[in-house]
Amino acid sequence: MNTELDLAAKFEKLNTIGIALSSERDLSKLLRMIVREARSLTHCDAGSLYIVFGDQLRIEVSQSATLGESKLTPITFPIDQSRISGYVAATGQWLNIEDVYHIPEAAEYGFTKDYDRAMSYRTKSVLAVPMQDHEDNIIGVLQLINALDQAGEKVPENVIPFRREYVDLVLSLASQAAVAIQNARLILEIKTLFASFIQFCTAAIDARDPTNAGHSRRVRELAVRIAEAVNARTSPPFDRCKFSAEEIEALSYAAWLHDFGKIAVSEAILTKGNKLSDEKVETITLRFRLAKKSLKALAAAGTISPEQRTIAGRLDNDLKLVLDKVVPGPISEGEANRLRKIAALKLDGIDDMVTPLLTADELENLLIPRGSLTPEEYRQVQAHVEHTADFLRQIPFSGHLEDLANIAGSHHEMLDGSGYHRKLRGDDVVFQARILAVADIFDALTASDRPYKKAHSIDSALGILKEMAAEGRLDADIVDLFTEEIRTLEDE
Template identity: 40%
Template sequence: MLSLRGAFWHAALQRSARIENRHRSILTRNLDKLTQIGIALSAEKNHHRLLDTILTQSRELTNADAGSLYLVEETSEGKKNLRFVHTQNDSKRIPFKQFVMPAAKTSISGFVAVTGETLNIPDVYDLPPGVEYSVNKSFDQSVGYRSKSMLVVPMRDHLNEITGVLQLINAKPSSDILIPNPEEAEKHVIPFDHAVEHLVSSLASQAAVSLENSMLIESLERTFEGLVKASVHAIEQRDPITSGHSERVTELTCALAQAVSEIKEGRYADTAFTEEQMKELRYAGFLHDFGKIGVREHVLQKANKLYPMEMEVVKNRFAVIKRTLQAEYQEWMVEFALAGKRNEVEKLRGEMNAKVAEADRYLELIVRSDVPSMIPDGDFDGLMKLGEVTYKDFDGTEKPYLTAQELKALALRRGNLTEEERKEIESHVSHSYDFLVQIPWTKALRGVPEIAHGHHEKLNGKGYPRGLKEEEIILQAKIMCVCDIFDALTATDRPYKKAAPLDKAIQILKFEVKDNHLDPELVDIFVKKKVYRAVTQFKEAEYAEPAS
């Protein structure tokens, strides 16, 4: 008898040990899982992916068929709302749309947000009498779903303040089971195990801290991007001619980088830009011309070959020239008239009119040549001749019709900038770099200065400011170079040139490739992937290769 009792006692101890070991194993597995979830949450910096990770991991931990996330928001009046920010459902494809509702005890999620209590409800359609909250069945009815068991926990930050609500719906014996309709829900849905409540609460707290960090990072990034855009706006106020250029170049550059990442053949088949690299390109795009702050404003805004004040001086000078000519000839004509030499007077009048007309023609030539376009050979020869023509000032001093500096500017065969002015404009790249290297960039963004520094380099080494060769120019700078040139060609706000239509701009890009200035594959991707559609101007445009 004692032997039999001992055997039963021994068997009971063994069974108890097995149960304890099983519970310990489950607890260890859950704690390991919770640790892994915590690592995953802390590693994820993207706010939207973090929301998805929180819900996915919570549902995996509890075998929940569905789940929702709400974040607490405070109004300007100090009242609290709940924003529905994310949802998942294994059994139903449910359209998602954010909405805001008051954080009130009348709803299940609102009750948890206000009280901080965890609710573990076996059946939300059969709530205990006297509870303050209720369930709205209309949503289930509209999508043909049946919400039954529900585990709703508050999300608390490091200050123990409730920042959100995690709502898990319909626990299942196995994650493989689907419950697409109310009938299947009645068959398979089980209550949430009370043993997992503390695990889910712990996960929710980890999630709250991770979300807080994520939102802080996003807030800092928004602030920084706001400062960047404000800086660009300030620069564009100094150079309104190119207003919008930095934003368009940014959009084009990011679109071309994305297209490069999607290419599956050719030189860049294995190239894929990460999210951090795309952000780096974005900042480099916005700030690539920031160095214009170091260029004199009147040089930035120069529209013609002569500055407005210089042209005004020239016009006033020609008015003086004509008045001087007329005064000189009038004096001679009076002398001859008094001497009775009428024929000489008429001859002088003809000479005077001819010289005044010549001065008018010279001024017309100057005004015509002031426009930054290709000068016809005849006009160029006329300018050279004009450089040798002089007049006598009121005090009898011999002076040129045009100063050497004016002639140098007007005789420019291309563009509107003298060599000195061009070098000053080009110095903006070095100014940009000198400014950008002063910023303590994060590791993910430390390439911003180098990208901006290289966006005017050419493959043949004839770019500026460093004259880098092809292998020395980073890919991001090559991408930006293509986009910078395209926007400069097609910009509609440049008073010194007409905007090139799409087909002509692309042909010019291809000429740049032939001259070994631009990367041929990047230009090819730009055209074939219709990257130009990244800007509003060409949103619906279609480039067609010219017939050969």
């Protein structure tokens, strides 16, 4: 073997490995990749990777061609110079040992045979190098075990010492790995920070509208489940549509935050259950009582007019109607007319009565035909999606999160243009937003979020989704896929 040519090829390979390491963002995959590549570069049977945490060292990866990759939970131990890994971590010196069973007495480090005994293994040659980042901080130790001339040879029979030329090679790999680890850690930190920020945002919405609590979390779970189901499909219409891990992450964030804009909607509107608040109902009741008392006094004094007598005779029934209609529900034309008449009654001049029994605002609320919101309040609730998009646009997302504002801000768009707030149609509604729409409507239907609103059964909710798909409002393929997923969930 031409050693120089061999080494040149290995340095060439090192470059390729360096590029691969720097593009791996998943920390645990990265750590495994480092050990795997270092082993293949030096033809050794086994390798371990230790990471420094303060004054502790934690074994993160342990691979061996003979024993396989151990799935041990990471073990942490103090940085102790008497161990090989501890010595390298503490001093920053690399060690290239021919046979760990014959370490000279004078050496500061030693080798314990516990692992070998437990695993019936024989550790012989060891090359342990510090992993130093660009600021020379030792962030870990890469330990390679049992060099072989060719991969696949037997341990311990064919074990040879690590070639001296490999030390520089492995040191170089270790420092590239250290930088990649630092980058991956930084990205992980940012992700964790962002994830806690999102949880905080969601908690803030939940706190403002407890009847909606858990909605964002459930919508996220459902949306991610749909995306994963899309990925699992091998037949049309989803066989060519695959989400990357980063796209699923973006969808997950968009789902967490889709209703964040509710933070800008008045709490009184968000939590409005009845058409009028309890305080307003109390004021109206007092007004009726006062009117009754005043009219009674007029009657006793003999100064009551025939119109006033008629009013007095109807007051109890009128109040009953008002109280009935405070609760959301259907209202007949006859009832609406009676309410209008009550609001139009002239009570001025009767003792303290200067206001009508029902103000214009109270009448407008009582006449709401469905739900509890006036058209203006409804508009304000709908505006939450615009607020969500505006809020997310303020955050300078880049890369795979760039489209977050568009995805989250389109969750109420319908494919036929009947949604809001941009009234997008068809292909203008991004796929991820179509998924959100299905998950959002399903959760809104099945979770009872208002005391007066009964939750739909799963069958009924799926029926409504199917109808909406048939009307061209929701994506029919997503609704079909979602229905299958929900059925599977029910069977689980």
